[in-house]
Amino acid sequence: MRPDPVAEAFARSEEWICDECGVELETAEVTLTYLGASFPAKIPRCPRCGMVFIPSSVALGKMLQVEQGLEDK
Amino acid sequence: MDNRRMRELEEMCIQEDPPFCQAACPLGMDGRGLCSDLAAGTVDKARAKVEEGLPLPLLLCCICDEPCKKACPKGRSGDPISMALLERYSLENGKAPRKRPSFLSPRTDRIALVGSGLAAMAALESLRAKRYLPQVYIPDGDLAARLREDDRLPRDLLDETLERLLEGLNVAAESPSLEKLSEFDGVVIADGSPLRYPGPTDDITFATEVTGLFSLPLPSDSPSTEARRGLEAVLSLERHLQGASLESERTKKADRNTRLRAPEDDTPSEAIVPSGGTYSSEEATAEAARCLTCQCLICHPWCLYLQEYGGSPRKYIRTYHNNLIINKGNRTANRMIDSCTLCGLCAEVCPTGLDVGQASLESRRKMVDTGHMPPSHHDYPLRDMASALEETDFLLDPTGGSPEWLFFPGCQLGASEPRWVTESYRYLTDRLESVALWVSCCGAPARWGGREALYMDVMDLWIDRWEELGRPKVVTACSTCHGLLKERLPEGTAVTLWETMDKLGLPEEGAISAETVTVSDPCTARDDRTAREAVRNLLRRRGLALEEHPRSGRTTECCGFGGLVFSANPDLAKRSAARRVQEAGHPMVVSCAMCRELYARTGHPTWHILELLLSPEGKAPSPRPFPGWSARRENRKKLKAEMTSGTTPKKPSESLVMDEELRQNLDDRWIIEEEILKVIEEAQSGGSRLRRKDSDVYLAYSVLGERTLWVEYSPEGDRWRIHDSYSHRMTIQEVTR
Ligand code: SF4
Ligand code: SF4
Ligand code: SF4
Ligand SMILES: [Zn+2]
Numbered sequence: 001m002r003p004d005p006v007a008e009a010f011a012r013s014e015e016w017i018c019d020e021c022g023v024e025l026e027t028a029e030v031t032l033t034y035l036g037a038s039f040p041a042k043i044p045r046c047p048r049c050g051m052v053f054i055p056s057s058v059a060l061g062k063m064l065q066v067e068q069g070l071e072d073k
Numbered sequence: 074m075d076n077r078r079m080r081e082l083e084e085m086c087i088q089e090d091p092p093f094c095q096a097a098c099p100l101g102m103d104g105r106g107l108c109s110d111l112a113a114g115t116v117d118k119a120r121a122k123v124e125e126g127l128p129l130p131l132l133l134c135c136i137c138d139e140p141c142k143k144a145c146p147k148g149r150s151g152d153p154i155s156m157a158l159l160e161r162y163s164l165e166n167g168k169a170p171r172k173r174p175s176f177l178s179p180r181t182d183r184i185a186l187v188g189s190g191l192a193a194m195a196a197l198e199s200l201r202a203k204r205y206l207p208q209v210y211i212p213d214g215d216l217a218a219r220l221r222e223d224d225r226l227p228r229d230l231l232d233e234t235l236e237r238l239l240e241g242l243n244v245a246a247e248s249p250s251l252e253k254l255s256e257f258d259g260v261v262i263a264d265g266s267p268l269r270y271p272g273p274t275d276d277i278t279f280a281t282e283v284t285g286l287f288s289l290p291l292p293s294d295s296p297s298t299e300a301r302r303g304l305e306a307v308l309s310l311e312r313h314l315q316g317a318s319l320e321s322e323r324t325k326k327a328d329r330n331t332r333l334r335a336p337e338d339d340t341p342s343e344a345i346v347p348s349g350g351t352y353s354s355e356e357a358t359a360e361a362a363r364c365l366t367c368q369c370l371i372c373h374p375w376c377l378y379l380q381e382y383g384g385s386p387r388k389y390i391r392t393y394h395n396n397l398i399i400n401k402g403n404r405t406a407n408r409m410i411d412s413c414t415l416c417g418l419c420a421e422v423c424p425t426g427l428d429v430g431q432a433s434l435e436s437r438r439k440m441v442d443t444g445h446m447p448p449s450h451h452d453y454p455l456r457d458m459a460s461a462l463e464e465t466d467f468l469l470d471p472t473g474g475s476p477e478w479l480f481f482p483g484c485q486l487g488a489s490e491p492r493w494v495t496e497s498y499r500y501l502t503d504r505l506e507s508v509a510l511w512v513s514c515c516g517a518p519a520r521w522g523g524r525e526a527l528y529m530d531v532m533d534l535w536i537d538r539w540e541e542l543g544r545p546k547v548v549t550a551c552s553t554c555h556g557l558l559k560e561r562l563p564e565g566t567a568v569t570l571w572e573t574m575d576k577l578g579l580p581e582e583g584a585i586s587a588e589t590v591t592v593s594d595p596c597t598a599r600d601d602r603t604a605r606e607a608v609r610n611l612l613r614r615r616g617l618a619l620e621e622h623p624r625s626g627r628t629t630e631c632c633g634f635g636g637l638v639f640s641a642n643p644d645l646a647k648r649s650a651a652r653r654v655q656e657a658g659h660p661m662v663v664s665c666a667m668c669r670e671l672y673a674r675t676g677h678p679t680w681h682i683l684e685l686l687l688s689p690e691g692k693a694p695s696p697r698p699f700p701g702w703s704a705r706r707e708n709r710k711k712l713k714a715e716m717t718s719g720t721t722p723k724k725p726s727e728s729l730v731m732d733e734e735l736r737q738n739l740d741d742r743w744i745i746e747e748e749i750l751k752v753i754e755e756a757q758s759g760g761s762r763l764r765r766k767d768s769d770v771y772l773a774y775s776v777l778g779e780r781t782l783w784v785e786y787s788p789e790g791d792r793w794r795i796h797d798s799y800s801h802r803m804t805i806q807e808v809t810r
Contacts, residue, residue, distance in 0.1 A: 019764040019771065031806035035448075038806060051761040052805055053772070054783065059801040067802050071447030072403050 010044055013053050018046035025053055032063070035070045078435070079394040085427040087332040088385030092367035094156060096331035097144035099301040102126040104141055104156050108364035111159055111357050120167025123160045128195040128300050132234055134160035135225050138295045146335035147363060152344035154364050162352040179206045182314055185254055188263030189216045191296050192289055195303030196261050197238050203311060208257070209239065212248040219292070251283075259285045259310040263303060264292035278309045278319045285313050334424050336365045372419040372429075375628070377649050378638075379419065379429065382409055386419065386429045393436040397443075404445060410436045411450045411641035414631035414649070415521060416596035421627055430636070437523025448779060449802065450641035451522040453743040456778065457706070458484070461514040462531065465709040467717050468538075469510040471502075475543045476509035481558075482570075483551030484514035485666035486683075488705035490697070491712035493666075493683040494550075497570060500580045500687075501548065509542060512712065515554040521637045532561060548573050550683075552597040552604065552665055553635075571607035571664060574686065583690030584616025590680070591657040593622045593672070595665035596631040608664045608682055615685060617693075623656050634667040643741070650675050660696060674699035701736070703746040725750040731795040744798050748777055752784040753793055770796060776804070 013025045025044040030052065032039045045052040054063070090096075094104035103122055110119035127133050137157045145153035184207040186197055194216060200207050215221070216239065217231050251270075254260045262270060270281045270288035279287040279302070287306045293299060312319050345352070345360040352360065372386060373379050379386060389409075396406035413433035420428035440446040461484035470476055480501050487494040494512065501508045516531030539545070539562075547562065549555040550570040558567040574580065592612065598604050605626060612619055624630050630653055633639050633646030654661065654677035661679045663669050672679040678696035688694050700708065707724045714722045725747040731739075739749075756762040756773030763772040774783040781804065785796040 015765055016763040016772065017766055019762045025763075032803040033806045034803040039803075043805070046761075046763075049761060051763060053763055054774075054781075054801065054805075056783070056797055056799040059783065059799045063801045063803050067449070068447075071449060072405060072407050 010042075012055055013044035016044075016053055018049060018051050020051070021046055021048040023048055032066075034067055035073075037070055039066065076394075079390060079432075082427065082432050083387050083390045085425045086369070086385055086387035086390070086423075087425060088369040088387055090331045090333050090369070092333065093144040093146060093331060093335070094141035094154065094367075097140045098156075099140065099295070099297045100127055100304075102141070102156070102160075104145075104154065105364065105366055105368070107156070107159060107163065108154060108361040109366060111163065111361035112364065114358065116163060116167040116354075117170075118167075119159075119163035121170045123163050123167075124170060127160070128198050128304055129191075129234060130160065131164050132194075132220075132226065132230060133191075133296060133300055134158075134164065135227070135230070136220075136223050136296050138297055140295065140297060146339060146365060146367065147342070149335070150339060151341035155344050155360055158347060158352055159357060159361055162357040165351065166354065166357075175204070177204060179204045182258045183256070184208065184310070185210065185249070185257040185260045186263065187212070187249065187254070187260065188289075189213060189218045190264045190292055191220065191299040192292070192303035192306070193261075193263035194234070194238060195300040196263055196307050197303075199304050199307040200310075201238065203307070206242060209242050209244045210249050211244060211246055214246040254286065255283070257285070259314055260287065261303075261306045261310055262286070262288040263306070264289055264299070275319075277305070277323050279306050280309060280313075280319055285310075287313075332425070333367055333369055334371070336367060339365060369424070372423050372427075375418050375422050375624070375630070376429075377652060378413050378645065381412065381645060386423075386427055389429055390432050393432055397436055397439050397445075407440070407445070407447050408450070408642060410440065411447075411636075412638055412645055414596065414633065414635035414638050414646075416631035416635050417599055418596065418628060418630055421599065433636070434521075434523065437521075438525055439523075441523040441525075446523060451518070451637050452779065453640050453702075454518040454637050455522060455524075457702075458514050458516070458518040460706065461488075461709065465713045466513040467511075467713045469498075469716060470542070472507040472509065474541070476507045476545045478505050478508040478548060479539065479542060479545040480508055480510045480548045480570075481515075481550075481554060482510075482512060483549065483554045483666070484512070484709070485670075485705075486550050486681075487512055487712040488709045489666045489670055489681065489700065490684070491708050491715065493681060493687070494712055495716065496580070496687050497550065497683055501573070504577045508548075509545065510716070511538070512709075512716075515551075515557050517553045517557060518637060520557070521635065532557070536561060550666075552595045552601060555601070555604070556597050569601070569604040569607065571604050571611060571682070575607040575610050579611065579614055580686050581615075581689060585685055585688060585690060585693050587617060587660065587685075587693035589618040589620050589659045590662045591620050591622050591659045592625065593653065593657065593661050593663050593668060594625050594629040595663065595668050596629055596635055598664070599627055599629060602626075604664070608662075611686060612662060612682065617662075617685065620658055622653070622661070624653075632663075632665075632668040632671040634671055639671065640743075646671070647675070654679075670699055670705075673697065701740045702743060703740060706745055706747055728792050729795055730789050730792050735795065735797070739795075739798055742799070744782065744800065748782055749784050749795060749798050750793075751775060751777065752782055752798075753786055756784075781805075 017024055026047045027042050028045045030041055030043050032041050043052050092105040095101055103126055107119050107122050123130050134157045139157050141156050142153040147153045184205050186207045187210040189211050216235055220226055272282045274281050274288050279289055281288050287309050289302050289306055309319050342363050345356045347356055392406050393410055396404050410433055413430050415430035415434055417428055417430050420426050480498055482494045498510045516528045519528035519531060547558060547567045548570050549567055555567055555569055592609060594605050609619060633649040639646040650671045654672050654675050661672055662682055664682045669679055669681040680696050685693060703726060710722055714720050728750055729746055752773055752775045755775050770787040772785045774781050780800045780802055782800045784798045786793045
């Protein structure tokens with residue numbers, strides 16, 4: 001099985017901490033929206049201040065795919 | 074684009090018109106397809122085509138008068154294609170198409186067929202295929218009477234055919250009276266009959282004044298025409314029985330015309346003569362291979378975009394239209410519509426002048442109007458336009474409001490190299506009485522992106538300002554601005570910098586030496602012969618040896634910037650530029666700042682004409698590389714600052730450190746260094762940021778317009794080292810936990 005890029009990104013979130021709050025990131029449910037459509041997504045974020053983490057592999061992978069799909073509707 | 078307009082444009086493309094042989098064949102035989110099949114060795118397919126195209130195929134191709142030959146362009150300089158021989162070869166060597174047995178019972182209509190000869194036989198074959206069982210009257214007793222005199226027809230073939238045609242039918246060797254015939258539901262009087270309908274008959278349907286009676290004219294000596302008449306009579310008879318219109322759709326078919334132009338590069342060749350009576354396999358293949366596969370697609374070799382999605386422009390326009398009328402589901406042609414550079418080259422080379430760019434632009438407007446224009450396709454150029462109109466727009470007017478001249482270099486010249494604007498402005502002020510300088514954008518990106526209302530706003534503001542200045546004469550340095558301004562300003566008010574310099578004299582005296590240079594015209598100068606000639610004059614006067622790009626002047630191509638293709642389909646734009654520089658034999662000289670940038674980006678040495686005109690006497694300066702989108706933005710700011718306040722601003726890029734590969738990547742993603750710095754500054758002045766454990770590497774983001782831009786960075790001395798930067802358009806809405 002090929003590694004899931006999103007899961008991989010989450011693994012990478014362990015490398016980061018919120019600089020302001022000094023705490024580790026935790027996974028949270030957020031809503032992503034684009035062109036009037038919204039999607040629930042699990043994203044690592046700071047449990048205190050809410051600063052999120054979106055790595056380039058997700059922005060340029062999964063998210064881009066969804067964006068392009070919506071643009072061609 | 075409504076249905077009518079779409080059809081109008083679609084109709085202009087003649088790509089789907091029949092080839093000459095097919096247009097000339099009364100039976101409409103697909104000769105081009107037959108030749109392609111045989112040249113490719115697919116004989117079974119060829120046979121199927123012949124059986125589909127011809128009634129009594131074997132018989133007909135033995136005696137056909139081949140009107141296709143007269144029309145075939147191979148005949149202009151050698152022998153036309155021997156279609157009948159190829160048909161015969163296919164029938165004798167291809168596998169018979171499998172016929173499905175029909176379990177339907179024969180039709181019960183009472184039908185009569187009177188006559189003999191090819192028309193009667195073709196009619197009979199057609200009637201039988203449609204399951205009619207006609208009463209046959211053969212006045213002279215032999216259905217093939219006249220054909221027997223033709224010694225090209227093998228006896229046994231004729232006998233077999235007759236036996237098959239007449240099997241199970243009532244045959245009478247007599248000439249019935251018209252009165253007798255009136256008992257039938259439908260009648261065809263073919264040739265070879267002494268009985269002839271005395272009144273007028275219709276040329277196309279062969280209908281007479283008697284309903285249901287169809288009478289053919291006197292026999293012709295063209296077997297193909299005869300066979301066609303038989304088929305047409307049966308078609309009429311069938312429509313009569315069904316109560317359908319006899320005429321509908323038939324007039325157009327009857328004058329089977331083609332608007333095709335004969336292919337030009339045709340090398341004369343002689344027909345292959347069969348060594349036996351008929352072709353061997355090698356002979357047939359060789360003969361078929363002589364076919365020119367007549368079709369249009371004249372535009373294809375000129376335009377990479379038209380090759381990209383395949384097929385005829387007719388198909389493109391249909392696809393555009395389908396994409397626009399879709400109600401639900403996916404608009405898969407969005408990117409296709411946005412990939413045309415709107416350069417107008419297709420219209421220039423097309424025999425009917427079809428401008429695909431016009432259709433593409435109209436479709437874009439519709440996409441914008443209905444909210445279906447994908448925001449990402451034109452995001453960067455529209456942001457860049459906004460910046461040129463707001464952040465870096467400036468007017469220098471030493472006359473205090475009434476200049477005689479206005480120099481409008483456009484938004485791209487200074488972005489590429491500020492010196493080109495400052496020095497050409499100095500050149501103009503040295504030689505003309507009162508000249509103002511206005512650096513801004515003409516709104517072209519909005520127009521190309523289909524945002525016509527936005528474009529109109531930009532242009533209206535432009536005109537207002539120009540009127541306030543007392544309507545000065547405008548000198549342009551960009552052929553796009555020039556073309557758009559000419560649309561709005563009174564005739565003769567906008568002149569190019571090149572014409573002006575050609576009149577006023579070279580900026581620098583003395584020759585400049587370089588190996589020969591290839592002159593490449595911008596696509597927006599296609600219609601501007603004066604400007605193109607001025608460019609050449611100036612370069613020659615500077616002592617340069619010029620060579621024309623193979624596609625230049627009226628047939629020049631776009632660099633990939635036009636129509637915003639560089640943003641909507643970057644890969645295609647890059648390939649267009651690459652093809653163009655490959656075809657240039659030497660370093661290129663262009664008179665458009667964007668051509669300069671996109672050709673330089675391929676790595677091909679490319680000068681802007683000003684660079685050669687403004688350099689001191691001696692050797693030509695070495696061509697500059699593509700500065701990158703970030704540096705271009707900074708150049709514009711630098712130009713404005715230097716010209717308006719005399720200071721040189723600190724460039725954002727000077728605060729950033731990154732390796733070359735990353736810089737290149739970010740430039741390809743339209744990530745501007747100025748924006749990167751904005752993200753960092755926000756994060757550093759109290760914004761949120763993440764930190765990589767046990768290091769001083771930070772990750773922060775800002776929402777800039779419609780995008781979220783992320784930057785991974787760390788301090789390095791008094792600068793910032795950039796490790797990565799990327800963006801997305803989805804917004805992070807809310808926490809639902
Ligand atoms: S060259 Fe080929 S396609 Fe053209 S008219 Fe002749 S046979 Fe037909
Ligand atoms: S040149 Fe192109 S657009 Fe024009 S008729 Fe031929 S195929 Fe159609
Ligand atoms: S890019 Fe130019 S030549 Fe090609 S289709 Fe568009 S307007 Fe025509
Ligand atoms: Zn935090």
